[in-house]
Amino acid sequence: MRNLVREAIWYSVASGAGLAVDLGLLWLLVERFGWHYLTAATVSFLSGTVIVYALSVGVIFRHRRLQDRRLEFTVFAIIGGLGVLVNLLVMKTAVDHFHVHYLVGKLASIVFTFSLNFALRRALLFTPAAVPASTIETSPGSSK
Numbered sequence: 001m002r003n004l005v006r007e008a009i010w011y012s013v014a015s016g017a018g019l020a021v022d023l024g025l026l027w028l029l030v031e032r033f034g035w036h037y038l039t040a041a042t043v044s045f046l047s048g049t050v051i052v053y054a055l056s057v058g059v060i061f062r063h064r065r066l067q068d069r070r071l072e073f074t075v076f077a078i079i080g081g082l083g084v085l086v087n088l089l090v091m092k093t094a095v096d097h098f099h100v101h102y103l104v105g106k107l108a109s110i111v112f113t114f115s116l117n118f119a120l121r122r123a124l125l126f127t128p129a130a131v132p133a134s135t136i137e138t139s140p141g142s143s144k
Helices: 002-032 037-060 069-098 102-125
Strands: none
Touching: 002 037, 002 102, 037 069, 037 102, 069 102
């Protein structure tokens, strides 16, 4: 349980760094370059995802379920893609239906995307792989 709390805290810090990149790039692309907010949100979200991945594999999670790092990043990115969809859905709903500024919509989406990304990434990528019962050795004198 302590490990889960430690990982959640550090993942929050990493997500904060990714969020800073995400929000800064979102603002820059919309306000300075005139991009549509949903296109900019996709690019900025994915940029933040790269930051979070680097911190996740570098310092946050002790266990890595997949040995193939390309596959690991692919799964990480697919989960991020789900996060992008949730992010865009919440932002579009906030902007189009509640008529709030796109950055307010972005802030509303954070709770949903953080929860989804942390839960899926930890469960699918950063926990020890289950050991099949047939490979568990028994101690001498015990029966199988």
